[in-house]
Amino acid sequence: MGHSSVFQYAAVVGASSGMGAEIARQLAATGGRVALVARREAELSALVGEINAGRTEPIAFAYTHDVHCYAEVPALFQNLCRDLGGLDAIFYAAGVMPRITDSEYSFDKDRAMIEVNVLGAIAWLNEAAQRFQAAGKGTIIGISSVAGDRGRRGQPVYCTSKAALDTYLEALRNRVGRSGVRVVTIKPGPVDTPMTKGLDKLPMLVSAPEAARQIIAAAVKGKRVAYVPGKWRPIMAVIRSIPSPIFQKLNL
Ligand SMILES: NC(=O)c1ccc[n+]([C@@H]2O[C@H](COP(=O)([O-])OP(=O)(O)OC[C@H]3O[C@@H](n4cnc5c(N)ncnc54)[C@H](OP(=O)(O)O)[C@@H]3O)[C@@H](O)[C@H]2O)c1
Incomplete structure (x- = not known):
């Protein structure tokens, strides 16, 4: 095993496109072994094939899984840890x-956001927290969003899901931090991925590879909360401080 790898063994849930795919690609490029989890089998196997190309031993492994299947998570988590040979970080x-x-007001869309963005995170990261707490080490990284910092008129439940994820990650950090486990909350602004395709007015848009680079750097440092890019931190501090009656009148 190359000692230069950022994380020797890592899992990425949501690895078939966008930031997750870039995180998996970049972790593997440092020599780490990566488990890639998502629903779309074709995208996952293409990426795993790309990472493993020209290697005698594979370092990337694909797991087709829908995070709505919460009951599958404990066994799948154990399987991927076994296949990797360990686990240092989960994204x-x-x-x-x-x-x-x-x-x-579509309840179906709202429910999907809570199920994937919140409940799926809890199902997966509870497993990681238990394993890492017992080991006395490990890094948990949750991709939240600047959207969790205020309730916006345009996406009520997306904002709610990210605020819930922020609070869950903070509580997890306070719970497992004493055991040496790191919990990193990533709050990206707009990133150029399939999720934002076709949307206009995306301020300070960054590429998925650049976002992934900054996310991995924050994970390695074990930062508590990292805005991506960092200039969103002071901007969101100002936006959070706007009193509600004024915020209601703004188009933010
Ligand atoms: N793009 C932005 O501007 C932006 C900004 C702030 C935060 N974020 C957050 O960053 C994270 C990554 O998003 P992205 O922009 O990289 O978008 P993306 O390309 O759409 O990636 C989303 C990933 O989530 C996976 N996923 C969705 N539903 C799933 C399910 N039911 N089960 C398993 N996996 C599922 C997708 O895989 P499958 O479809 O194959 O399952 C895909 O790999 C998200 O949490 C997003 O909210 C994005």
């Missing part, structure tokens, strides 16, 4: 943000 990058109009 929860799965997420959905269905398009909604200003007057739309």
